[in-house]
Amino acid sequence: MFKKIENNFANHYVETQELPSGFVTNSSDLIKGYPKLQTLKELKAKQTEKYAVKALGCRVKTRDLVQTVNRWTEEFKLQFDVIMIGCMANNQRVLKFLKELPLLKLCSKPGFLFIWTTVDEIESLTTILNQNYGKKFRRSEELVFLPVNKNSIFYPQQDYSRLFENQQWNCWMCITGTVRRSNDQHLIHCNIDTDLQFENESLVSYNAVPNSVYKIAENFSNFNRRLHIIPYELGKTPIKLRHGWVILSPDVLLNNFNPLDYETQLQSKSLINYKNNQVQYLVGQTKEIEDLRPKSPGK
Amino acid sequence: MTKDFWHAEEYMIFIEFLKTYDSVLRDPRGGKLQNVVILFNTYSDQPPLTLEQFELYLDGFNSISDNAIEFKKDVWGQRIHFVDTDKLELVKARVSGVATKWTVKKVELEDNLSNLIEFLDTEDNSYEEIINLINQPTAKIVLSKTRSKLMVPQPFFEVCTDPQHCKVLSRVCLSRTEISSNNPKQIFPSIDECYISIDNNRHLFSKGIYGCSKSKIHHLPIINTHTELNLGDCSYLDTCHKMKSCRYLHYFTLSPSITPIDRAEELQKVRKALYEQEFTLGYCFSEFCKEILPPQWINCDVRKLPFKVLGKFSAIVSDPAWDIHMSLPYGTCSDAELMELPMHELQDEGIMLLWVTGRSIEIGRKALRKWGYTIKDEVIWIKLNQLKRTIVTGRTGHWLNHSKEHLLVGLKGNPSWINNMIDINTIVSNTRETSRKPDEVYDMVERIVGVHARKLEIFGRDHNIRPGWMTIGNQVTGTSIVEEEVLYKYHEINNIN
Numbered sequence: 001m002f003k004k005i006e007n008n009f010a011n012h013y014v015e016t017q018e019l020p021s022g023f024v025t026n027s028s029d030l031i032k033g034y035p036k037l038q039t040l041k042e043l044k045a046k047q048t049e050k051y052a053v054k055a056l057g058c059r060v061k062t063r064d065l066v067q068t069v070n071r072w073t074e075e076f077k078l079q080f081d082v083i084m085i086g087c088m089a090n091n092q093r094v095l096k097f098l099k100e101l102p103l104l105k106l107c108s109k110p111g112f113l114f115i116w117t118t119v120d121e122i123e124s125l126t127t128i129l130n131q132n133y134g135k136k137f138r139r140s141e142e143l144v145f146l147p148v149n150k151n152s153i154f155y156p157q158q159d160y161s162r163l164f165e166n167q168q169w170n171c172w173m174c175i176t177g178t179v180r181r182s183n184d185q186h187l188i189h190c191n192i193d194t195d196l197q198f199e200n201e202s203l204v205s206y207n208a209v210p211n212s213v214y215k216i217a218e219n220f221s222n223f224n225r226r227l228h229i230i231p232y233e234l235g236k237t238p239i240k241l242r243h244g245w246v247i248l249s250p251d252v253l254l255n256n257f258n259p260l261d262y263e264t265q266l267q268s269k270s271l272i273n274y275k276n277n278q279v280q281y282l283v284g285q286t287k288e289i290e291d292l293r294p295k296s297p298g299k
Numbered sequence: 300m301t302k303d304f305w306h307a308e309e310y311m312i313f314i315e316f317l318k319t320y321d322s323v324l325r326d327p328r329g330g331k332l333q334n335v336v337i338l339f340n341t342y343s344d345q346p347p348l349t350l351e352q353f354e355l356y357l358d359g360f361n362s363i364s365d366n367a368i369e370f371k372k373d374v375w376g377q378r379i380h381f382v383d384t385d386k387l388e389l390v391k392a393r394v395s396g397v398a399t400k401w402t403v404k405k406v407e408l409e410d411n412l413s414n415l416i417e418f419l420d421t422e423d424n425s426y427e428e429i430i431n432l433i434n435q436p437t438a439k440i441v442l443s444k445t446r447s448k449l450m451v452p453q454p455f456f457e458v459c460t461d462p463q464h465c466k467v468l469s470r471v472c473l474s475r476t477e478i479s480s481n482n483p484k485q486i487f488p489s490i491d492e493c494y495i496s497i498d499n500n501r502h503l504f505s506k507g508i509y510g511c512s513k514s515k516i517h518h519l520p521i522i523n524t525h526t527e528l529n530l531g532d533c534s535y536l537d538t539c540h541k542m543k544s545c546r547y548l549h550y551f552t553l554s555p556s557i558t559p560i561d562r563a564e565e566l567q568k569v570r571k572a573l574y575e576q577e578f579t580l581g582y583c584f585s586e587f588c589k590e591i592l593p594p595q596w597i598n599c600d601v602r603k604l605p606f607k608v609l610g611k612f613s614a615i616v617s618d619p620a621w622d623i624h625m626s627l628p629y630g631t632c633s634d635a636e637l638m639e640l641p642m643h644e645l646q647d648e649g650i651m652l653l654w655v656t657g658r659s660i661e662i663g664r665k666a667l668r669k670w671g672y673t674i675k676d677e678v679i680w681i682k683l684n685q686l687k688r689t690i691v692t693g694r695t696g697h698w699l700n701h702s703k704e705h706l707l708v709g710l711k712g713n714p715s716w717i718n719n720m721i722d723i724n725t726i727v728s729n730t731r732e733t734s735r736k737p738d739e740v741y742d743m744v745e746r747i748v749g750v751h752a753r754k755l756e757i758f759g760r761d762h763n764i765r766p767g768w769m770t771i772g773n774q775v776t777g778t779s780i781v782e783e784e785v786l787y788k789y790h791e792i793n794n795i796n
């Protein structure tokens with residue numbers, strides 16, 4: 001009598017140290033075989049690009065960072081709709097900054113927070129979100145990014161007191177304010193991306209976060225004001241800029257950010273929407289996108 | 300009155316004597332007591348002992364020295380057969396109050412210390428090199444990794460991506476005439492039947508394909524009359540409910556087979572070698588010679604079973620039906636009830652693995668903390684379809700699609716017997732029936748705690764039952780208990796005698 005064998009990649013890893021993720025056949029192109037989704041993503045990227053403000057960097061020393069942000073919120077009443085904090089780096093001590101940054105003022109409502117973290121910090125992060133921010137940022141998705149090669153610069157440093165070897169980088173997506181999945185299609189588009197991303201072979205040069213995660217933020221939120229804070233020097237190559245984003249970091253390549261110019265650019269680039277005395281800076285969407293995007297059942 | 304009791308200090312002279320005259324055991328004296336006592340009396344400056352007194356004296360010495368002296372009796376009477384010199388040293392040290400000198404070890408320690416100081420003193424050694432040194436895995440981790448590598452329980456097969464192979468094998472194995480004549484009710488042939496077809500038709504294709512069919516996995520395209528090849532793959536693949544009419548392409552997976560007996564014999568050899576080398580660090584000392592307990596299960600309402608019946612466990616796995624939608628089938632636990640379960644009774648120290656889905660991650664973490672665990676890790680299960688692709692469509696999550704599920708890992712206490720850092724925190728495995736979790740977890744847990752450690756699955760179903768594990772829940776069929784103590788207590792609470 002013969003027994004059918006289903007490959008067990010966990011056992012295979014123990015035997016050969018070959019990572020189980022290497023056997024995922026679509027890891028280099030997740031949407032292979034879904035031509036409609038492929039088209040949708042291309043169209044979304046085109047819109048994001050069309051409405052994007054130019055790539056901006058604000059180079060500030062770590063110790064002056066909180067003060068800088070305070071000035072933005074106090075003097076310029078500056079707000080962002082998408083705020084990413086941290087990146088894929090060990091000991092980035094982002095938690096300390098989370099406590100000090102005036103995020104409730106800095107983030108618009110509705111607004112979206114993307115926080116890079118590691119498994120060891122999950123508990124402290126939960127405490128900070130609950131206590132310092134009174135549960136105003138609701139943890140809505142937990143993204144995982146997997147480096148696929150142990151020699152990759154992104155592969156996490158191992159801590160031998162853990163139970164398992166670590167391959168993951170975690171990024172929490174938190175939402176503040178109200179967005180409705182079925183009615184707010186001008187504000188958000190759901191279910192375009194997935195909560196799991198793999199390192200891509202074509203991603204050769206070093207960047208602090210993978211492009212695929214920037215894209216998740218851009219595809220999900222149709223808001224136009226995006227900020228990425230990397231509070232510490234990484235000691236590697238400088239942080240690259242990205243179209244449509246302001247990058248605040250001691251390490252950023254260019255220092256070309258000015259709150260007043262930014263405001264002017266936003267006004268001319270964005271689709272402006274007035275809602276209850278509030279201005280929303282949006283990325284315009286097309287009918288083609290509306291037809292292609294995944295929708296809630298019954299819509 | 301003759302002396303029949305001696306204080307510990309009064310034996311110091313005897314220890315000295317034995318060390319000076321270690322020849323006393325050898326010929327011609329041969330350890331014979333009547334010879335030894337004469338020599339001892341001349342050595343010591345105390346009042347001479349008679350043979351009877353000397354026997355009492357030795358008796359007393361043995362009682363304080365944990366039987367340092369072994370006797371043998373023959374025609375010549377009592378003889379000292381063996382003297383344990385380590386025990387002599389220990390008595391001496393205890394009496395004099397001086398710590399025993401383990402010279403060999405001390406020298407090593409001093410050497411290592413001076414090496415380290417020397418290393419730190421050298422200016423060429425940068426900070427990074429030191430960090431690098433500290434970041435090396437411990438010897439224990441390296442050893443337990445090696446051991447687990449030797450014990451991997453099953454072979455591994457590559458997937459063949461040659462479309463020609465798959466086409467040819469599809470024609471041979473899935474020709475519908477054969478399926479209908481052999482097996483009118485079954486849609487697909489069994490793996491055994493496929494290999495019979497392959498053997499019968501081997502003259503029809505190359506030796507290469509024949510060999511490959513037996514060593515690699517092939518996904519054979521199923522070409523029905525209604526299949527439209529230009530439409531591409533069906534997104535449901537082998538889980539498609541309308542395969543008989545669906546116009547998209549489906550596949551039949553042909554995996555090579557092995558006889559389980561061969562592998563079992565191979566593993567038996569490995570276990571024997573590990574047993575002989577006492578390679579049991581972190582496991583039960585009889586890890587490699589003891590029989591594994593048969594599967595045990597109890598059909599029960601988890602909320603009503605007194606956990607004291609079950610005893611303590613090293614590892615607990617649980618997949619609760621979290622009530623995120625508030626509409627519960629009969630018999631499932633609400634989140635509040637789940638949090639109230641007296642989980643603290645089940646483990647003094649050990650690991651708990653808790654499956655959570657999307658919105659229940661937070662409540663799962665809360666539950667673990669409430670039950671006395673620190674969250675040590677989060678394993679993700681990357682869910683794959685038949686062709687090993689991740690699931691990227693189908694509105695599987697509220698805001699984003701979900702390609703993974705989370706397994707929270709909690710640790711209670713600080714158990715020294717944990718074998719950590721053997722597995723990786725990503726499981727890559729196919730989806731099966733709704734909510735059925737991957738079996739990979741069981742081997743991973745057994746690598747951490749050993750196969751003989753007591754392991755419990757809460758809210759298990761029939762397919763979760765396995766050797767070495769206790770499975771409880773209202774979805775297992777019947778009850779089967781092997782461990783005497785559990786059986787006794789179970790009967791006690793059910794008033795059966």
Ligand SMILES: [Zn+2]
Nearest residue numbers: 459461464511
């Ligand atoms: Zn082949």
Ligand SMILES: [Zn+2]
Nearest residue numbers: 533539545547
């Ligand atoms: Zn189908």
